[in-house]
Amino acid sequence: MNETVSAFQLAVVAIFVLLALYLAMLAFGRVQRYRLTEKLAAAELAGFRAELDLVIERKKQQVRESELSWNGYRKFEVWRKEMEGADICSFYLRPHDRRDLPPFRPGQYLTFQLDIPGQKKPVIRCYSLSDSPLHPDYYRLTIKRIPPPRDNPDAPPGLSSSYFHDTLNENDIIDVKAPSGHFFLDTERHHPVVLIGGGIGLTPVLSMLNTITESGSRQEAWFFYGVRNESEHVMKDHLAQLDREHDNVRLQVCYSDPTEDSREGEDYQHAERVSVDLFRRVLPSNNYDFYLCGPPPMMNAIVAGLEEWGVPEERIHFEAFGPASVKKVKEAHDGGVATDTAFEVTFARSGKKVAWSADYTSILECAEDNDVVIDFGCRAGNCGTCKTAVKEGEVALLQDVGADCEKGSCLTCVSAPRSNLVLDA
Numbered sequence: 001m002n003e004t005v006s007a008f009q010l011a012v013v014a015i016f017v018l019l020a021l022y023l024a025m026l027a028f029g030r031v032q033r034y035r036l037t038e039k040l041a042a043a044e045l046a047g048f049r050a051e052l053d054l055v056i057e058r059k060k061q062q063v064r065e066s067e068l069s070w071n072g073y074r075k076f077e078v079w080r081k082e083m084e085g086a087d088i089c090s091f092y093l094r095p096h097d098r099r100d101l102p103p104f105r106p107g108q109y110l111t112f113q114l115d116i117p118g119q120k121k122p123v124i125r126c127y128s129l130s131d132s133p134l135h136p137d138y139y140r141l142t143i144k145r146i147p148p149p150r151d152n153p154d155a156p157p158g159l160s161s162s163y164f165h166d167t168l169n170e171n172d173i174i175d176v177k178a179p180s181g182h183f184f185l186d187t188e189r190h191h192p193v194v195l196i197g198g199g200i201g202l203t204p205v206l207s208m209l210n211t212i213t214e215s216g217s218r219q220e221a222w223f224f225y226g227v228r229n230e231s232e233h234v235m236k237d238h239l240a241q242l243d244r245e246h247d248n249v250r251l252q253v254c255y256s257d258p259t260e261d262s263r264e265g266e267d268y269q270h271a272e273r274v275s276v277d278l279f280r281r282v283l284p285s286n287n288y289d290f291y292l293c294g295p296p297p298m299m300n301a302i303v304a305g306l307e308e309w310g311v312p313e314e315r316i317h318f319e320a321f322g323p324a325s326v327k328k329v330k331e332a333h334d335g336g337v338a339t340d341t342a343f344e345v346t347f348a349r350s351g352k353k354v355a356w357s358a359d360y361t362s363i364l365e366c367a368e369d370n371d372v373v374i375d376f377g378c379r380a381g382n383c384g385t386c387k388t389a390v391k392e393g394e395v396a397l398l399q400d401v402g403a404d405c406e407k408g409s410c411l412t413c414v415s416a417p418r419s420n421l422v423l424d425a
Protein backbone atom coordinates (compact mmCIF):
# COMPACT_ATOMS: atom_id res chain seq x y z
CA MET A 1 0.00 0.00 0.00
CA ASN A 2 2.80 2.34 1.04
CA GLU A 3 4.60 1.53 -2.15
CA THR A 4 1.38 2.18 -4.15
CA VAL A 5 0.79 5.57 -2.45
CA SER A 6 4.29 6.70 -2.86
CA ALA A 7 4.20 5.72 -6.55
CA PHE A 8 0.92 7.61 -6.93
CA GLN A 9 2.33 10.57 -5.01
CA LEU A 10 5.41 10.50 -7.15
CA ALA A 11 3.32 10.46 -10.30
CA VAL A 12 1.24 13.41 -9.04
CA VAL A 13 4.35 15.32 -8.07
CA ALA A 14 5.88 14.56 -11.47
CA ILE A 15 2.76 15.77 -13.22
CA PHE A 16 2.78 18.95 -11.14
CA VAL A 17 6.45 19.50 -11.82
CA LEU A 18 5.89 18.97 -15.57
CA LEU A 19 2.86 21.26 -15.47
CA ALA A 20 4.82 23.88 -13.57
CA LEU A 21 7.67 23.55 -16.06
CA TYR A 22 5.25 23.82 -18.96
CA LEU A 23 3.64 26.91 -17.45
CA ALA A 24 7.03 28.43 -16.72
CA MET A 25 8.12 27.79 -20.32
CA LEU A 26 4.88 29.23 -21.61
CA ALA A 27 5.34 32.32 -19.47
CA PHE A 28 9.00 32.60 -20.50
CA GLY A 29 8.04 32.19 -24.17
CA ARG A 30 5.41 34.87 -23.81
CA VAL A 31 7.89 37.22 -22.21
CA GLN A 32 10.40 36.47 -24.98
CA ARG A 33 7.72 36.90 -27.62
CA TYR A 34 6.62 40.09 -25.95
CA ARG A 35 10.20 41.34 -25.89
CA LEU A 36 10.66 40.37 -29.55
CA THR A 37 7.41 42.02 -30.51
CA GLU A 38 8.44 45.08 -28.55
CA LYS A 39 11.77 45.15 -30.37
CA LEU A 40 10.11 44.62 -33.74
CA ALA A 41 7.62 47.35 -32.97
CA ALA A 42 10.43 49.70 -31.97
CA ALA A 43 12.35 48.86 -35.15
CA GLU A 44 9.24 49.30 -37.26
CA LEU A 45 8.56 52.62 -35.60
CA ALA A 46 12.14 53.78 -36.22
CA GLY A 47 11.91 52.68 -39.89
CA PHE A 48 8.55 54.39 -40.24
CA ARG A 49 9.96 57.58 -38.68
CA ALA A 50 12.96 57.51 -41.06
CA GLU A 51 10.63 57.03 -44.04
CA LEU A 52 8.39 59.81 -42.82
CA ASP A 53 11.41 62.12 -42.39
CA LEU A 54 12.44 61.31 -45.97
CA VAL A 55 8.97 62.05 -47.31
CA ILE A 56 8.83 65.33 -45.36
CA GLU A 57 12.32 66.26 -46.62
CA ARG A 58 11.30 65.48 -50.21
CA LYS A 59 8.11 67.51 -49.87
CA LYS A 60 10.08 70.46 -48.41
CA GLN A 61 12.52 70.22 -51.33
CA GLN A 62 9.64 70.21 -53.84
CA VAL A 63 8.03 73.23 -52.19
CA ARG A 64 11.39 75.04 -52.19
CA GLU A 65 11.94 74.15 -55.84
CA SER A 66 8.52 75.38 -56.91
CA GLU A 67 8.87 78.58 -54.82
CA LEU A 68 12.20 79.38 -56.45
CA SER A 69 11.32 78.25 -59.97
CA TRP A 70 9.89 80.58 -62.60
CA ASN A 71 7.66 80.50 -65.67
CA GLY A 72 8.71 81.81 -69.05
CA TYR A 73 12.04 83.60 -69.40
CA ARG A 74 14.08 85.18 -66.61
CA LYS A 75 16.99 87.60 -66.98
CA PHE A 76 20.42 86.22 -66.18
CA GLU A 77 23.79 87.87 -66.46
CA VAL A 78 27.04 86.33 -67.57
CA TRP A 79 29.08 86.37 -64.40
CA ARG A 80 32.21 84.56 -65.61
CA LYS A 81 33.35 83.30 -68.99
CA GLU A 82 36.20 80.77 -68.98
CA MET A 83 37.86 79.09 -71.94
CA GLU A 84 38.28 75.35 -71.33
CA GLY A 85 40.30 74.75 -74.55
CA ALA A 86 39.34 72.89 -77.73
CA ASP A 87 36.88 75.64 -78.74
CA ILE A 88 34.87 74.95 -75.61
CA CYS A 89 33.95 77.71 -73.19
CA SER A 90 32.20 77.68 -69.81
CA PHE A 91 29.70 80.37 -68.87
CA TYR A 92 28.73 81.04 -65.25
CA LEU A 93 25.32 82.68 -65.08
CA ARG A 94 23.62 84.31 -62.15
CA PRO A 95 20.10 85.73 -61.97
CA HIS A 96 19.88 89.44 -62.59
CA ASP A 97 17.44 89.77 -59.63
CA ARG A 98 20.01 87.97 -57.37
CA ARG A 99 17.30 85.77 -55.84
CA ASP A 100 18.30 82.19 -55.01
CA LEU A 101 18.26 79.65 -57.80
CA PRO A 102 16.05 76.57 -57.65
CA PRO A 103 18.02 73.35 -57.35
CA PHE A 104 18.01 71.33 -60.57
CA ARG A 105 18.51 67.63 -61.19
CA PRO A 106 22.01 66.75 -62.40
CA GLY A 107 21.69 66.16 -66.15
CA GLN A 108 19.00 68.80 -66.82
CA TYR A 109 19.39 71.71 -69.23
CA LEU A 110 18.42 75.38 -69.65
CA THR A 111 16.58 76.79 -72.65
CA PHE A 112 17.73 80.17 -74.03
CA GLN A 113 16.02 82.78 -76.16
CA LEU A 114 18.78 84.71 -77.87
CA ASP A 115 18.45 88.00 -79.72
CA ILE A 116 21.22 87.46 -82.23
CA PRO A 117 22.05 90.47 -84.44
CA GLY A 118 20.96 89.86 -88.03
CA GLN A 119 18.32 87.28 -87.09
CA LYS A 120 14.68 88.15 -87.71
CA LYS A 121 13.46 86.09 -84.76
CA PRO A 122 14.90 85.13 -81.40
CA VAL A 123 16.98 81.94 -81.63
CA ILE A 124 16.02 79.18 -79.18
CA ARG A 125 18.65 76.67 -78.01
CA CYS A 126 19.16 74.31 -75.06
CA TYR A 127 22.39 73.85 -73.07
CA SER A 128 23.00 71.33 -70.29
CA LEU A 129 24.01 72.47 -66.83
CA SER A 130 27.57 71.25 -66.45
CA ASP A 131 28.19 71.72 -62.73
CA SER A 132 26.44 70.21 -59.70
CA PRO A 133 23.25 71.80 -58.31
CA LEU A 134 25.01 72.38 -54.98
CA HIS A 135 25.90 75.97 -55.92
CA PRO A 136 22.73 78.02 -55.38
CA ASP A 137 24.37 81.23 -56.61
CA TYR A 138 25.16 80.25 -60.22
CA TYR A 139 24.37 77.93 -63.13
CA ARG A 140 27.22 76.81 -65.37
CA LEU A 141 27.05 75.90 -69.06
CA THR A 142 29.88 74.54 -71.17
CA ILE A 143 29.48 75.25 -74.87
CA LYS A 144 31.36 74.02 -77.93
CA ARG A 145 31.69 76.33 -80.90
CA ILE A 146 30.09 74.58 -83.89
CA PRO A 147 31.91 75.11 -87.20
CA PRO A 148 30.33 74.68 -90.64
CA PRO A 149 29.85 71.04 -91.69
CA ARG A 150 32.96 69.39 -93.24
CA ASP A 151 31.13 68.77 -96.52
CA ASN A 152 29.91 72.38 -96.70
CA PRO A 153 32.70 74.65 -95.43
CA ASP A 154 31.05 77.75 -96.92
CA ALA A 155 27.93 77.41 -94.74
CA PRO A 156 27.63 79.84 -91.81
CA PRO A 157 29.00 78.51 -88.50
CA GLY A 158 26.64 77.55 -85.64
CA LEU A 159 24.46 80.55 -84.82
CA SER A 160 23.99 80.23 -81.10
CA SER A 161 27.35 78.68 -80.16
CA SER A 162 29.20 81.40 -82.13
CA TYR A 163 27.06 84.04 -80.42
CA PHE A 164 27.97 82.67 -76.99
CA HIS A 165 31.67 82.46 -77.83
CA ASP A 166 32.14 85.67 -79.82
CA THR A 167 29.50 88.13 -78.71
CA LEU A 168 28.39 87.39 -75.17
CA ASN A 169 30.69 88.85 -72.55
CA GLU A 170 30.77 89.13 -68.79
CA ASN A 171 27.89 91.30 -67.45
CA ASP A 172 25.76 90.77 -70.57
CA ILE A 173 22.12 89.81 -69.96
CA ILE A 174 20.28 86.85 -71.51
CA ASP A 175 16.81 85.26 -71.26
CA VAL A 176 16.66 81.83 -69.68
CA LYS A 177 13.89 79.29 -68.99
CA ALA A 178 13.95 77.27 -65.75
CA PRO A 179 15.88 73.96 -65.73
CA SER A 180 14.04 71.04 -67.31
CA GLY A 181 14.54 67.65 -68.91
CA HIS A 182 13.99 64.01 -68.00
CA PHE A 183 17.60 62.89 -68.38
CA PHE A 184 18.93 63.18 -64.84
CA LEU A 185 20.68 61.19 -62.15
CA ASP A 186 18.34 59.70 -59.59
CA THR A 187 20.11 60.93 -56.46
CA GLU A 188 17.90 58.90 -54.14
CA ARG A 189 18.95 55.62 -55.72
CA HIS A 190 22.48 54.83 -54.60
CA HIS A 191 23.00 52.01 -57.06
CA PRO A 192 26.41 52.00 -58.83
CA VAL A 193 26.45 54.08 -62.02
CA VAL A 194 28.36 54.23 -65.28
CA LEU A 195 28.50 57.77 -66.69
CA ILE A 196 29.49 58.08 -70.34
CA GLY A 197 30.28 61.32 -72.18
CA GLY A 198 31.43 61.60 -75.79
CA GLY A 199 32.99 64.94 -76.80
CA ILE A 200 30.81 67.85 -75.67
CA GLY A 201 28.28 65.22 -74.47
CA LEU A 202 30.47 65.34 -71.36
CA THR A 203 28.40 68.21 -69.88
CA PRO A 204 25.32 66.49 -68.34
CA VAL A 205 27.32 63.51 -67.05
CA LEU A 206 29.93 65.84 -65.57
CA SER A 207 27.12 67.50 -63.61
CA MET A 208 26.16 64.03 -62.34
CA LEU A 209 29.74 63.17 -61.35
CA ASN A 210 30.25 66.51 -59.59
CA THR A 211 27.02 65.93 -57.67
CA ILE A 212 28.13 62.50 -56.48
CA THR A 213 31.54 63.74 -55.32
CA GLU A 214 30.44 67.09 -53.84
CA SER A 215 27.59 65.53 -51.88
CA GLY A 216 30.02 63.10 -50.24
CA SER A 217 28.12 60.11 -51.62
CA ARG A 218 29.97 56.76 -51.55
CA GLN A 219 28.08 55.64 -54.67
CA GLU A 220 30.36 53.73 -57.05
CA ALA A 221 30.74 55.84 -60.23
CA TRP A 222 32.60 54.86 -63.39
CA PHE A 223 33.23 57.77 -65.73
CA PHE A 224 33.98 56.99 -69.39
CA TYR A 225 35.00 60.04 -71.43
CA GLY A 226 35.61 59.62 -75.15
CA VAL A 227 37.59 62.17 -77.19
CA ARG A 228 39.94 62.05 -80.17
CA ASN A 229 43.08 62.96 -78.18
CA GLU A 230 44.44 65.64 -75.82
CA SER A 231 43.40 68.41 -78.22
CA GLU A 232 39.75 67.71 -77.25
CA HIS A 233 40.35 66.62 -73.65
CA VAL A 234 38.72 69.39 -71.58
CA MET A 235 38.25 69.45 -67.79
CA LYS A 236 41.31 67.21 -67.63
CA ASP A 237 42.75 68.40 -64.30
CA HIS A 238 39.35 68.53 -62.65
CA LEU A 239 38.50 64.94 -63.66
CA ALA A 240 41.94 63.64 -62.65
CA GLN A 241 41.54 65.30 -59.25
CA LEU A 242 38.13 63.67 -58.69
CA ASP A 243 39.63 60.31 -59.61
CA ARG A 244 42.55 60.84 -57.20
CA GLU A 245 40.52 62.10 -54.27
CA HIS A 246 37.47 59.80 -54.39
CA ASP A 247 37.85 56.02 -53.98
CA ASN A 248 34.38 55.47 -55.40
CA VAL A 249 35.23 57.25 -58.70
CA ARG A 250 36.91 55.36 -61.56
CA LEU A 251 37.94 57.62 -64.44
CA GLN A 252 38.38 55.93 -67.84
CA VAL A 253 39.48 58.33 -70.59
CA CYS A 254 39.44 56.94 -74.14
CA TYR A 255 41.48 58.50 -76.98
CA SER A 256 40.32 57.21 -80.35
CA ASP A 257 43.34 58.78 -82.08
CA PRO A 258 46.19 59.36 -79.59
CA THR A 259 49.13 61.44 -80.79
CA GLU A 260 52.80 60.63 -80.23
CA ASP A 261 52.78 62.95 -77.21
CA SER A 262 49.74 61.28 -75.58
CA ARG A 263 50.78 59.33 -72.47
CA GLU A 264 48.83 56.14 -71.90
CA GLY A 265 48.02 55.67 -68.20
CA GLU A 266 48.46 59.40 -67.54
CA ASP A 267 46.54 61.39 -70.16
CA TYR A 268 44.25 58.49 -71.07
CA GLN A 269 43.52 54.88 -70.14
CA HIS A 270 42.36 53.32 -73.41
CA ALA A 271 43.47 53.90 -77.03
CA GLU A 272 40.06 53.12 -78.47
CA ARG A 273 36.52 54.45 -78.68
CA VAL A 274 34.13 54.10 -75.75
CA SER A 275 32.21 50.89 -76.46
CA VAL A 276 30.27 48.11 -74.78
CA ASP A 277 33.15 45.82 -75.68
CA LEU A 278 35.34 48.00 -73.43
CA PHE A 279 32.72 47.91 -70.63
CA ARG A 280 32.70 44.12 -70.81
CA ARG A 281 36.49 44.09 -70.33
CA VAL A 282 36.68 46.73 -67.61
CA LEU A 283 33.49 46.59 -65.52
CA PRO A 284 33.07 43.77 -62.98
CA SER A 285 29.48 43.15 -64.19
CA ASN A 286 26.64 44.79 -66.10
CA ASN A 287 24.76 45.55 -62.87
CA TYR A 288 24.90 49.36 -63.19
CA ASP A 289 22.66 52.27 -64.11
CA PHE A 290 24.06 53.67 -67.38
CA TYR A 291 23.78 57.37 -68.29
CA LEU A 292 25.13 58.46 -71.66
CA CYS A 293 25.34 61.49 -73.89
CA GLY A 294 27.42 61.82 -77.03
CA PRO A 295 27.44 61.90 -80.81
CA PRO A 296 24.72 59.85 -82.57
CA PRO A 297 26.92 56.94 -83.82
CA MET A 298 28.33 56.43 -80.31
CA MET A 299 24.87 56.55 -78.71
CA ASN A 300 23.38 54.13 -81.26
CA ALA A 301 26.19 51.62 -80.81
CA ILE A 302 26.26 51.81 -77.01
CA VAL A 303 22.48 51.62 -76.45
CA ALA A 304 22.20 48.61 -78.79
CA GLY A 305 25.28 46.97 -77.22
CA LEU A 306 24.00 47.43 -73.66
CA GLU A 307 20.69 45.81 -74.58
CA GLU A 308 22.55 42.91 -76.17
CA TRP A 309 24.61 42.58 -72.98
CA GLY A 310 21.38 42.12 -71.04
CA VAL A 311 21.15 45.53 -69.33
CA PRO A 312 17.43 46.16 -68.67
CA GLU A 313 15.96 49.07 -70.61
CA GLU A 314 15.04 50.99 -67.44
CA ARG A 315 18.73 51.11 -66.48
CA ILE A 316 19.82 52.78 -69.73
CA HIS A 317 19.37 56.57 -69.76
CA PHE A 318 20.52 58.78 -72.62
CA GLU A 319 20.16 62.19 -74.20
CA ALA A 320 20.88 63.46 -77.69
CA PHE A 321 22.04 67.04 -78.25
CA GLY A 322 20.60 67.24 -81.71
CA PRO A 323 17.92 65.54 -83.76
CA ALA A 324 17.47 62.17 -82.13
CA SER A 325 19.01 59.16 -83.68
CA VAL A 326 18.86 56.35 -81.19
CA LYS A 327 16.98 53.73 -83.21
CA LYS A 328 15.84 51.84 -80.14
CA VAL A 329 13.63 54.75 -79.10
CA LYS A 330 12.33 55.37 -82.55
CA GLU A 331 11.32 51.74 -82.93
CA ALA A 332 9.76 51.70 -79.47
CA HIS A 333 7.57 54.69 -80.15
CA ASP A 334 6.62 54.67 -83.78
CA GLY A 335 5.84 51.02 -84.31
CA GLY A 336 6.73 51.54 -87.96
CA VAL A 337 4.35 54.47 -88.34
CA ALA A 338 7.00 56.92 -89.55
CA THR A 339 7.72 54.78 -92.58
CA ASP A 340 4.08 54.58 -93.63
CA THR A 341 3.67 56.69 -96.75
CA ALA A 342 -0.11 56.39 -97.04
CA PHE A 343 -0.93 59.36 -94.78
CA GLU A 344 -1.67 62.92 -95.78
CA VAL A 345 -0.63 65.90 -93.71
CA THR A 346 -2.70 69.07 -94.03
CA PHE A 347 -1.15 72.34 -92.83
CA ALA A 348 -4.44 74.19 -92.36
CA ARG A 349 -3.20 77.78 -91.93
CA SER A 350 -0.81 77.53 -94.88
CA GLY A 351 -3.48 75.83 -96.99
CA LYS A 352 -1.19 72.93 -97.98
CA LYS A 353 -1.92 69.21 -98.16
CA VAL A 354 1.10 66.91 -98.65
CA ALA A 355 1.73 63.18 -98.77
CA TRP A 356 3.87 61.86 -95.92
CA SER A 357 7.08 60.28 -97.19
CA ALA A 358 9.32 57.68 -95.57
CA ASP A 359 12.23 60.10 -96.12
CA TYR A 360 10.90 62.58 -93.56
CA THR A 361 12.40 62.14 -90.13
CA SER A 362 9.69 64.32 -88.51
CA ILE A 363 6.60 66.42 -89.22
CA LEU A 364 8.82 69.51 -88.79
CA GLU A 365 11.03 68.31 -91.65
CA CYS A 366 7.93 67.59 -93.77
CA ALA A 367 6.72 71.16 -93.11
CA GLU A 368 10.11 72.69 -94.00
CA ASP A 369 10.28 70.69 -97.22
CA ASN A 370 6.94 72.11 -98.24
CA ASP A 371 7.68 75.73 -97.25
CA VAL A 372 5.44 75.68 -94.20
CA VAL A 373 7.04 77.72 -91.42
CA ILE A 374 7.08 76.16 -87.94
CA ASP A 375 9.45 77.76 -85.43
CA PHE A 376 11.95 75.43 -83.83
CA GLY A 377 14.85 75.45 -81.37
CA CYS A 378 16.48 72.21 -80.30
CA ARG A 379 14.92 69.84 -82.88
CA ALA A 380 15.13 67.20 -80.17
CA GLY A 381 11.85 67.47 -78.24
CA ASN A 382 13.35 69.56 -75.44
CA CYS A 383 12.54 73.25 -75.85
CA GLY A 384 8.85 73.13 -76.87
CA THR A 385 9.28 75.77 -79.60
CA CYS A 386 7.87 73.59 -82.42
CA LYS A 387 4.69 72.73 -80.50
CA THR A 388 1.70 72.77 -82.88
CA ALA A 389 -2.01 72.09 -82.33
CA VAL A 390 -3.37 68.90 -83.92
CA LYS A 391 -6.85 69.68 -85.27
CA GLU A 392 -7.54 66.18 -86.59
CA GLY A 393 -5.79 62.82 -86.52
CA GLU A 394 -3.13 61.17 -84.39
CA VAL A 395 0.62 61.49 -84.13
CA ALA A 396 3.31 59.05 -83.00
CA LEU A 397 6.11 60.27 -80.75
CA LEU A 398 9.51 59.22 -82.12
CA GLN A 399 11.55 59.54 -78.95
CA ASP A 400 11.43 60.47 -75.27
CA VAL A 401 11.00 64.21 -74.86
CA GLY A 402 12.01 66.78 -72.27
CA ALA A 403 9.41 69.45 -73.07
CA ASP A 404 5.83 69.25 -71.82
CA CYS A 405 3.18 68.86 -74.49
CA GLU A 406 -0.50 68.90 -73.60
CA LYS A 407 -3.09 66.67 -75.24
CA GLY A 408 -4.25 68.02 -78.60
CA SER A 409 -0.79 69.35 -79.54
CA CYS A 410 2.42 67.74 -80.75
CA LEU A 411 6.13 68.49 -80.81
CA THR A 412 6.58 68.42 -84.57
CA CYS A 413 10.36 67.89 -84.42
CA VAL A 414 9.93 64.46 -82.84
CA SER A 415 6.55 63.36 -84.23
CA ALA A 416 5.27 61.46 -87.27
CA PRO A 417 1.69 60.86 -88.42
CA ARG A 418 -0.18 57.83 -87.16
CA SER A 419 -3.18 58.71 -89.39
CA ASN A 420 -4.14 61.48 -91.80
CA LEU A 421 -3.42 64.74 -90.01
CA VAL A 422 -4.68 68.31 -89.93
CA LEU A 423 -2.29 70.67 -88.15
CA ASP A 424 -2.71 74.29 -87.15
CA ALA A 425 0.33 75.47 -89.11
Ligand SMILES: Cc1cc2nc3c(=O)[nH]c(=O)nc-3n(C[C@H](O)[C@H](O)[C@H](O)COP(=O)(O)OP(=O)(O)OC[C@H]3O[C@@H](n4cnc5c(N)ncnc54)[C@H](O)[C@@H]3O)c2cc1C
Pocket residue numbers: 109125126127128129141142143144145146147148149152155156157158159160161162200203204319320321322378380382
Ligand atom coordinates in the same frame (compact mmCIF):
# COMPACT_ATOMS: atom_id res chain seq x y z
C1 LIG B 1 19.06 69.05 -74.31
C2 LIG B 1 20.24 69.63 -75.03
C3 LIG B 1 21.38 69.94 -74.32
C4 LIG B 1 22.51 70.47 -74.97
N1 LIG B 1 23.62 70.75 -74.25
C5 LIG B 1 24.72 71.26 -74.87
C6 LIG B 1 25.90 71.56 -74.13
O1 LIG B 1 25.97 71.35 -72.91
N2 LIG B 1 26.96 72.09 -74.80
C7 LIG B 1 26.92 72.33 -76.15
O2 LIG B 1 27.92 72.83 -76.69
N3 LIG B 1 25.81 72.02 -76.86
C8 LIG B 1 24.71 71.52 -76.27
N4 LIG B 1 23.57 71.26 -77.00
C9 LIG B 1 23.54 71.60 -78.44
C10 LIG B 1 23.08 73.04 -78.63
O3 LIG B 1 21.76 73.20 -78.20
C11 LIG B 1 23.12 73.49 -80.10
O4 LIG B 1 22.41 72.57 -80.88
C12 LIG B 1 24.53 73.64 -80.63
O5 LIG B 1 25.25 74.60 -79.87
C13 LIG B 1 24.49 74.08 -82.10
O6 LIG B 1 23.71 75.23 -82.20
P1 LIG B 1 24.16 76.46 -83.10
O7 LIG B 1 23.08 77.46 -83.08
O8 LIG B 1 25.53 76.91 -82.73
O9 LIG B 1 24.27 75.80 -84.54
P2 LIG B 1 23.17 75.91 -85.71
O10 LIG B 1 23.06 77.32 -86.18
O11 LIG B 1 21.96 75.23 -85.28
O12 LIG B 1 23.93 75.10 -86.85
C14 LIG B 1 24.13 73.71 -86.74
C15 LIG B 1 25.06 73.31 -87.90
O13 LIG B 1 24.41 73.62 -89.15
C16 LIG B 1 25.32 74.35 -89.98
N5 LIG B 1 24.57 75.25 -90.85
C17 LIG B 1 24.01 76.43 -90.52
N6 LIG B 1 23.41 76.99 -91.62
C18 LIG B 1 23.61 76.12 -92.62
C19 LIG B 1 23.25 76.12 -93.99
N7 LIG B 1 22.56 77.11 -94.55
N8 LIG B 1 23.63 75.06 -94.75
C20 LIG B 1 24.34 74.04 -94.22
N9 LIG B 1 24.72 73.99 -92.95
C21 LIG B 1 24.36 75.02 -92.16
C22 LIG B 1 26.22 75.06 -89.00
O14 LIG B 1 27.46 75.40 -89.65
C23 LIG B 1 26.40 74.03 -87.93
O15 LIG B 1 27.39 73.10 -88.29
C24 LIG B 1 22.46 70.71 -76.36
C25 LIG B 1 21.30 70.40 -77.07
C26 LIG B 1 20.20 69.86 -76.43
C27 LIG B 1 18.96 69.54 -77.22
Ligand code: FES
Pocket residue numbers: 375376377378379380381382383384385386387403411412413414
Ligand atom coordinates in the same frame (compact mmCIF):
# COMPACT_ATOMS: atom_id res chain seq x y z
S1 FES C 1 12.27 72.27 -81.63
FE1 FES C 1 12.55 72.03 -79.50
S2 FES C 1 10.92 70.71 -78.99
FE2 FES C 1 10.84 70.76 -81.12
